[in-house]
Amino acid sequence: MPAPIRLRELIRTIRTARTQAEEREMIQKECAAIRSSFREEDNTYRCRNVAKLLYMHMLGYPAHFGQLECLKLIASQKFTDKRIGYLGAMLLLDERQDVHLLMTNCIKNDLNHSTQYVQGLALCTLGCMGSSEMCRDLAGEVEKLLKTSNSYLRKKAALCAVHVIRKVPELMEMFLPATKNLLSEKNHGVLHTSVVLLTEMCERSPDMLAHFRKLVPQLVRILKNLIMSGYSPEHDVSGISDPFLQVRILRLLRILGKSDDDSSEAMNDILAQVATNTETSKNVGNAILYETVLTIMDIKSESGLRVLAINILGRFLLNNDKNIRYVALTSLLKTVQTDHNAVQRHRSTIVDCLKDLDVSIKRRAMELSFALVNGNNIRGMMKELLYFLDSCDPEFKADCASGVFLAAEKYAPSKRWHIDTIMRVLTTAGSYVRDDSVPNLIQLITNSVEMHAYTVQRLYKALLDDISQQPLVQVASWCIGEYGDLLVSGQCEEEEPIQDEVLDVLEGLLVSNLSTPVTRGYALTAIMKLSTRFSSVNRIKKVVSIYGSSIDVELQQRAVEYNALFKKYDHMRANPNPNIAVITIHASNSTEADMTDFVFQAAVPKTFQLQLLSPSSNVVPALNQGTVTQVIRVLNPQKQQLRMRIKLTYTLKGSAVQDLAEVNNFPPQSWQ
Amino acid sequence: MQFMLLFSRQGKLRLQKWYVPLSDKERKKISRDLVQTILARKPKMCSFLEWRDLKIVYKRYASLYFCCAVEDQDNELITLEIIHRYVELLDKYFGSVCELDIIFNFEKAYFILDEFLLGGEAQETSKKNVLKAIEQADLLQEVSSFAVDRFSAH
Numbered sequence: 030m031p032a033p034i035r036l037r038e039l040i041r042t043i044r045t046a047r048t049q050a051e052e053r054e055m056i057q058k059e060c061a062a063i064r065s066s067f068r069e070e071d072n073t074y075r076c077r078n079v080a081k082l083l084y085m086h087m088l089g090y091p092a093h094f095g096q097l098e099c100l101k102l103i104a105s106q107k108f109t110d111k112r113i114g115y116l117g118a119m120l121l122l123d124e125r126q127d128v129h130l131l132m133t134n135c136i137k138n139d140l141n142h143s144t145q146y147v148q149g150l151a152l153c154t155l156g157c158m159g160s161s162e163m164c165r166d167l168a169g170e171v172e173k174l175l176k177t178s179n180s181y182l183r184k185k186a187a188l189c190a191v192h193v194i195r196k197v198p199e200l201m202e203m204f205l206p207a208t209k210n211l212l213s214e215k216n217h218g219v220l221h222t223s224v225v226l227l228t229e230m231c232e233r234s235p236d237m238l239a240h241f242r243k244l245v246p247q248l249v250r251i252l253k254n255l256i257m258s259g260y261s262p263e264h265d266v267s268g269i270s271d272p273f274l275q276v277r278i279l280r281l282l283r284i285l286g287k288s289d290d291d292s293s294e295a296m297n298d299i300l301a302q303v304a305t306n307t308e309t310s311k312n313v314g315n316a317i318l319y320e321t322v323l324t325i326m327d328i329k330s331e332s333g334l335r336v337l338a339i340n341i342l343g344r345f346l347l348n349n350d351k352n353i354r355y356v357a358l359t360s361l362l363k364t365v366q367t368d369h370n371a372v373q374r375h376r377s378t379i380v381d382c383l384k385d386l387d388v389s390i391k392r393r394a395m396e397l398s399f400a401l402v403n404g405n406n407i408r409g410m411m412k413e414l415l416y417f418l419d420s421c422d423p424e425f426k427a428d429c430a431s432g433v434f435l436a437a438e439k440y441a442p443s444k445r446w447h448i449d450t451i452m453r454v455l456t457t458a459g460s461y462v463r464d465d466s467v468p469n470l471i472q473l474i475t476n477s478v479e480m481h482a483y484t485v486q487r488l489y490k491a492l493l494d495d496i497s498q499q500p501l502v503q504v505a506s507w508c509i510g511e512y513g514d515l516l517v518s519g520q521c522e523e524e525e526p527i528q529d530e531v532l533d534v535l536e537g538l539l540v541s542n543l544s545t546p547v548t549r550g551y552a553l554t555a556i557m558k559l560s561t562r563f564s565s566v567n568r569i570k571k572v573v574s575i576y577g578s579s580i581d582v583e584l585q586q587r588a589v590e591y592n593a594l595f596k597k598y599d600h601m602r603a604n605p606n607p608n609i610a611v612i613t614i615h616a617s618n619s620t621e622a623d624m625t626d627f628v629f630q631a632a633v634p635k636t637f638q639l640q641l642l643s644p645s646s647n648v649v650p651a652l653n654q655g656t657v658t659q660v661i662r663v664l665n666p667q668k669q670q671l672r673m674r675i676k677l678t679y680t681l682k683g684s685a686v687q688d689l690a691e692v693n694n695f696p697p698q699s700w701q
Numbered sequence: 702m703q704f705m706l707l708f709s710r711q712g713k714l715r716l717q718k719w720y721v722p723l724s725d726k727e728r729k730k731i732s733r734d735l736v737q738t739i740l741a742r743k744p745k746m747c748s749f750l751e752w753r754d755l756k757i758v759y760k761r762y763a764s765l766y767f768c769c770a771v772e773d774q775d776n777e778l779i780t781l782e783i784i785h786r787y788v789e790l791l792d793k794y795f796g797s798v799c800e801l802d803i804i805f806n807f808e809k810a811y812f813i814l815d816e817f818l819l820g821g822e823a824q825e826t827s828k829k830n831v832l833k834a835i836e837q838a839d840l841l842q843e844v845s846s847f848a849v850d851r852f853s854a855h
Binding site: 036037040041044080083084087088089107108109110112113116120123124125144146149152153156157158160181184185188189191192217218221222225263264266271272273274276280312313315316319320323351352353355356386387388389390 | 782786838
């Protein structure tokens with residue numbers, strides 16, 4: 030039996046394959062050879078074969094038949110075998126498989142091996158993939174190694190302990206004694222891994238956290254030495270001494286100083302020192318500054334230190350390196366609630382980041398911008414955000430639109446500005462607006478009573494330009510249906526459309542294949558509502574009856590119901606009908622100030638039915654300069670004497686006024 | 702760190718180190734999807750992205766992408782330094798490393814990684830010490846057939 034081919038030779042061979050099929054054939058051939066070699070229990074070449082299997086596994090081919098072989102390699106006395114065996118275990122086994130438990134005994138033996146490199150392999154494997162059961166079984170061995178004076182093993186044991194604690198948190202206690210003098214080590218590897226271990230324990234247990242607070246002075250001292258010490262070639266990175274250790278210490282200090290005044294005070298000076306003295310020309314210095322900022326913001330630091338931290342972030346925002354800009358925005362987002370004023374100072378830089386090319390930076394800048402909007406900066410900020418909405422990628426539009434609506438609702442300086450802003454969003458990003466925005470917007474428009482005419486007129490114009498954006502079309506349709514009378518009545522300075530033009534537009538929506546079924550529903554309802562506001566009733570009736578046989582079930586149902594309204598309740602229209610009295614009220618105001626938010630309400634006895642049409646306006650001008658008219662239709666089938674209770678509400682000179690009255694002196698012709 | 706992947710510009714995986722328990726199938730899916738996502742990014746973009754519920758840090762060195770998935774609390778900038786340190790270690794070990802070295806000596810790349818990181822965290826911050834340990838282990842491998850128990854721990 031010839032010796033199995035070497036690993037590198039196999040790699041070379043496989044790489045000559047020109048097609049996927051050719052590669053698969055080579056792999057299958059080699060796997061077959063490897064399988065038979067495994068079957069023969071060949072000790073000499075097992076290592077070579079498993080190594081080849083691992084290569085093929087990386088290419089994506091199945092290698093499960095090598096799992097047990099890895100275990101055999103681990104159990105071997107040869108270091109080469111163990112090295113490949115443990116590697117294979119980490120690549121091919123995972124804790125879901127029972128097979129991995131067979132490793133436990135081998136690992137236990139190797140943890141006590143006389144060669145530290147073998148112990149190292151065992152610690153590494155356990156710390157990388159040890160299951161909860163394995164961790165339970167071997168925690169004692171790890172704890173022993175945590176106390177050794179061999180720094181090569183001690184550092185590995187510390188990280189292995191971290192893994193054990195993550196898998197079996199109840200075992201944390203047993204490692205406590207061994208942590209006693211961990212920080213007295215000079216070896217940086219041990220220091221680094223010890224800090225990681227302490228961090229893990231403090232994060233998991235408030236008791237541990239309280240216990241380890243006393244380490245703050247020692248940690249501060251170590252950090253200080255790192256900064257003040259001269260050049261140390263072994264740990265130097267671009268002029269900074271062991272940045273990895275510095276960052277981990279800063280992170281542990283963060284956890285220890287949080288919610289604790291004394292600890293925070295004890296670390297104040299060193300944080301200020303690191304913040305001001307760290308070299309910022311390279312990424313490594315900025316990494317330390319970043320961690321420092323996070324710590325300052327989380328602990329109970331003096332306000333001066335906090336401002337220093339925010340200013341560092343502000344400088345980060347101007348850095349050429351986009352990675353730095355990214356972490357700055359992330360950090361500012363975290364602190365914008367607690368340090369709002371400090372972050373506000375960097376608002377213009379943040380807004381500039383909206384124009385960044387990088388998607389992640391843009392998103393963060395957008396979130397931060399919304400967080401910074403307030404009553405003072407709403408106009409300026411909204412200008413920038415709407416510009417952003419125009420040009421940003423589709424993935425942002427929905428969130429941005431929602432953000433704009435929210436901000437506008439909270440801080441709109443005027444109703445007109447509010448409506449204009451909504452219009453802008455609907456026309457520029459109308460198809461990305463969320464479905465639930467439509468009823469919210471309708472509600473908003475309804476409540477802005479004096480803006481009805483302006484709103485419907487602008488929405489109508491928008492429809493003339495573009496009917497593809499469904500949320501816009503839906504809101505517009507609803508408004509036209511509700512305020513169509515205002516639209517054609519010449520309320521605004523612009524030239525008003527005539528009724529037929531409006532109906533043309535709405536009917537256009539019904540037939541357009543750009544309209545969704547929901548939109549068609551809105552359009553049909555709007556047309557129906559106009560039958561009480563417009564005079565072209567017959568045209569509307571015809572449209573509605575056509576849709577009585579529409580394929581769309583929803584539309585058909587509406588049409589049928591509306592048709593019924595035409596038939597059964599036609600008498601409610603403004604057609605000469607002996608049972609209907611049409612009353613027009615005229616409201617005038619002789620006081621010196623305008624009456625705003627004017628609302629007329631009426632109630633009639635049970636035998637009557639009342640219909641109030643929209644008023645011409647909600648503002649009754651002062652000094653009799655104009656009147657508000659409103660039409661009331663009263664259905665009086667029993668021909669009883671008409672009595673009415675009326676209520677007027679309006680705002681005069683800033684105060685709300687309410688007036689109640691009874692009207693009983695309607696002329697008999699109105700109800701007989 | 703949850704995992705580290707090394708892959709070529711054509712999307713071929715050259716190294717995969719997993720620090721969280723996931724089945725082979727799950728690993729394959731994550732690798733495939735993440736590799737595609739990163740390869741689709743333009744050169745001028747940020748080294749960080751949020752992907753699924755992970756924080757991803759990646760950097761390209763010549764024809765190889767080094768990609769790590771880190772925890773929420775991890776410092777992205779220092780992770781870039783971790784990646785850089787690993788590249789330096791490979792460079793020192795292979796003498797001006799290139800992708801072919803990693804392909805033909807993938808097991809060595811893993812051994813070096815396992816002396817630098819353990820359980821996803823850095824175990825040694827001195828370049829010299831990592832390389833010394835690898836050197837010693839390699840030596841041990843050469844004489845391993847009979848001398849394993851003659852080397853004592855120090």
